[in-house]
Each structure stands twice: as C-alpha cells, then as structure tokens.
Amino acid sequence: MAMAGLSTFFSFLRAITNLKELMATGQAGDGREKALLDHVRQTAERGNPKSVMEAIDSYARRTSWLMNIGDDKGPFLDAALAKYNPRVALEIGTYCGYSAVRIASQLHRPESALLAVEMSPLNCQIATQIIDHAGLSSKVRVVEGKFNERLDVVKQFLEEKDAPFFDFVLLDHWKHCYMPDYLLLKEKGMIWKGSGIFADNMGPVIGPANFRKYVKTHPEELETQEFKSNAEYMRWMPDSVTVSTYKVE
Numbered sequence: 001m002a003m004a005g006l007s008t009f010f011s012f013l014r015a016i017t018n019l020k021e022l023m024a025t026g027q028a029g030d031g032r033e034k035a036l037l038d039h040v041r042q043t044a045e046r047g048n049p050k051s052v053m054e055a056i057d058s059y060a061r062r063t064s065w066l067m068n069i070g071d072d073k074g075p076f077l078d079a080a081l082a083k084y085n086p087r088v089a090l091e092i093g094t095y096c097g098y099s100a101v102r103i104a105s106q107l108h109r110p111e112s113a114l115l116a117v118e119m120s121p122l123n124c125q126i127a128t129q130i131i132d133h134a135g136l137s138s139k140v141r142v143v144e145g146k147f148n149e150r151l152d153v154v155k156q157f158l159e160e161k162d163a164p165f166f167d168f169v170l171l172d173h174w175k176h177c178y179m180p181d182y183l184l185l186k187e188k189g190m191i192w193k194g195s196g197i198f199a200d201n202m203g204p205v206i207g208p209a210n211f212r213k214y215v216k217t218h219p220e221e222l223e224t225q226e227f228k229s230n231a232e233y234m235r236w237m238p239d240s241v242t243v244s245t246y247k248v249e
Contacts, residue, residue, distance in 0.1 A: 026120030093173025097127030
C-alpha cells in the first residue's frame, strides 16, 4: 500500500474509532470537514464543479478520508444521471456536498433542481458553501434534518417544482435507514414508474443487508443492476452500488 493509501487507511480508522460521534453528528470529530471547506476554497476554481470535485477527491486521498461516493464510484452515478435525465432529484445523505455537486452539474433540463437532505447542521453549512463555490446554488436546496422527519419540506419542494414525484433518488446516508426511507418514498408517492434509485455502499463489506436483499428479490417492483467497485478512496476494500428503476404506477 502506497504512502497516500496508508494515510487514507489510518484516517479512515480514526473516523471509525470515533463511530459514536460520527453516527450522532455526521462528522469524524477531528475537524476534517471544516478543513475540507478551507481546502476547496483555496484550491478549486470558483464556479467550476469539476475543479471542486477534484479538490475534494484530492483531499480525501492525500489528507483525510471522507465518506463521499468518490471518484471510483462517481462514474456509475454519472451514467445513472445520463440514463434518467432527471428534472427533480433527491439526495438523502449530503455530507459535505460532493455528490450534490456531481448531481447538480448534470441536471440539464429546464428548471431542474436537487433537494439535498442532511442530518448534520454543520455538514449542511459546509455543503451549502461548497455547492456555492461550485456555482450551483441555484440548482440545489440543502435541507437540515432526517428524511423521515422532513417529509413536509420534501412534499413542499415537489409542489414548488410542480413535480408529482422525484425522477431520481440517491441513497447515501446511514445504511440502516435505506429500507425505511425507501418504503416512505414509495408510501408517500414520491417515486413513480420510471424513477431511478441509486444506492451507494451496497456491500459486500459494509451495506444495508435488508435493502440489498429487497432490491434483489422484488423484480416486479424494481429492475436492478449492481455494479462492483471499491469503497470510497480505499481500493483495497470491495464495495458496490445498485441502480434500480421503479416499475410500479
């Protein structure tokens, strides 16, 4: 393992060792998220989403591990966005705004927009500033809170966009929430036939076992493809993403 890989590995261990705080606050507890914002402001070209993503990837590989989808799995997200070409998208689990920038930079339809839901108030502040640095504030609304507690805001967003449902959903938050939040999306009619559902961290090392089983055993409801890769910024750890098309009206 190269020196940069060792640095990432030990940075990952520091975050996981502090798992209780990570789960409670959404932050690693050592200031890396704020330092990331400073790094982006200092090194990324303002108004350039690609430059912002490259700055985040570089920081995560060379300085401190981050729980972004990252540059290895990012192309799978890009391909899914090209496939579904969403006008209205939802991200659950924004963290510092990397995937929000990645999604919003590829929303090409008129009046297209992304609703980014993040439980951590500190992460919301950082994500909002990173999204602004990328020049994408007009396309992204960051909402603080847990998805199941902000359904009123989610519904209001759809109404404002004159959209009956989301064309595309990214699930990238705590893995035990994938299943209940997916069921809420379905129950509330926030997804419909043709909606795309992209799920990060689908195993085999880490991932939501119940949701992974569900997408594989409900072909009448979800047409799913799995793409194997590696965990964010750690090429020695296998990981995968799934891309599902909702089939129910």
